[in-house]
Amino acid sequence: MSPEEQKILRNLKDENSKNRAFNDLVNLYKQRLYWHIRKIVISHDDADDVLQNTFLKVWKSIDNFRSEAGLYTWLYRIATNEALSFLKQKQKRSILPLNDVSEYLVETLKAENHFSGDEIQQKFQEAIIRLPEKQRLVFNMKYYDDIKYQDMSKILDTSEGALKASYHHAVKKIEEFMRNQA
Amino acid sequence: MRDDKNIQNNNPFEMPGKENPFSTPEGYFESFNDRLQGKIEEQENPQKGKVLHMLRPALGLVASFLVVFLLLYVPLKIYMPKIAEQYYSKEQVVDTTEGMEAILAEIEDQFFLFESTVTNETEELEPDQIMDCIAMEIKDYDLIFAESLNN
Structure with a gap:
């Protein structure tokens, strides 16, 4: 844990400095968590909702946080769970005949205003979206955020070996998808 | 490279690189x-x-x-102020004690007359009896209306 994180945690335990420390925590992690969530839910508006819910949950449960668990892995774990729950709720509430959440996400990607990528990048994102849930999470966390397998293992509660295998399968599937689209 | x-x-x-294609x-x-x-x-x-x-x-x-x-x-x-007005004036008649008593007396008389024709003779009404009832209704209405004009 970095000295900055340790200081934030110390201040969070003190009622007088709790609000300021929480604000520091939000400032330190809001962007990283936002991009992590955004790659799961695709839409900016949805990512904003999930990010707010994530920090709300952090605020409510910060007293129960055990300092031996890494702060950053704990936050990523909450954000991942919130994003996946959000998608499940969305799928349940949807009146569209969707068999798979990936179809909804591909449609969201095509309609997304805040996407500045070109056609190849759009196809690449579509390939990632069409991966199975665990492979998609692992690929995004490794490829974009360069998170260590050791940390990823704590976040996703999966063995390092299984995560490496998931990444390998994800790469193969994306490669195949991109070849077929070319 | x-x-x-x-x-x-x-x-x-070949992948498009790690640059983030999303924006906020x-x-x-x-x-x-x-x-x-x-x-x-x-x-x-x-x-x-x-x-x-x-x-x-x-x-x-x-x-x-x-x-x-x-x-x-x-x-x-x-669109129908006249009807609304008429309805209002009718209410005024009802509000006055005399008008109210007159209406109640008429209803009572009518009820006894009707009851006696039905119970004393047969269950079914003859066409003449029906005509009499209708004539009585018109008469009663006229009486009430005249009463309201007098007030």
């Missing part, structure tokens, strides 16, 4: 803390929102009744 980068990243196929609205991260603070306060002090939430069905019901009332009352007032 890109191939070297891909090999280093164990990505042996301008000033999104700057305003995030304030919006989050607002949401936390809303969650911690839900009293105001809770009361409104509880009253929402009752308020909806009241609003529906008001709309129905206005839809009936306003066109009647605007």
Whole structure:
């Protein structure tokens, strides 16, 4: 844990400095968590909702946080769970005949205003979206955020070996998808 | 150059690179803390929102009744003022004690007359009897109307 994180945690335990420390925590992690969530839910508006819910949950449960668990892995774990729950709720509430959440996400990607990528990048994102849930999470966390397998293992509660295998399968599937689209 | 980068990243196929293709609205991260603070306060002090939430069905019901009332009352007032006025003057007759007594007396007489014709003879009414009843109705109405004019 970095000295900055340790200081934030110390201040969070003190009622007088709790609000300021929480604000520091939000400032330190809001962007990283936002991009992590955004790659799961695709839409900016949805990512904003999930990010707010994530920090709300952090605020409510910060007293129960055990300092031996890494702060950053704990936050990523909450954000991942919130994003996946959000998608499940969305799928349940949807009146569209969707068999798979990936179809909804591909449609969201095509309609997304805040996407500045070109056609190849759009196809690449579509390939990632069409991966199975665990492979998609692992690929995004490794490829974009360069998170260590050791940390990823704590976040996703999966063995390092299984995560490496998931990444390998994800790469193969994306490669195949991109070849077929070319 | 890109191939070297891909090999280093164990990505042996052409990928568009690691640059983020997504973007956010301008000033999104700057305003995030304030919006989050607002949401936390809303969650911690839900009293105001809770009361409104509880009253929402009752308020909806009241609003529906008001709309129905206005839809009936306003066109009647605007497009049929004479009927509305007539109805009002009829009410005035009813309000006066004399008028009220006259109406009650007429209804009572009519009831006894009708009862005696039905119970004393047969269950079925003859056409003549029906005609008499109708004539009585007209007569009664005229009487009430005349009474209202006198008042």
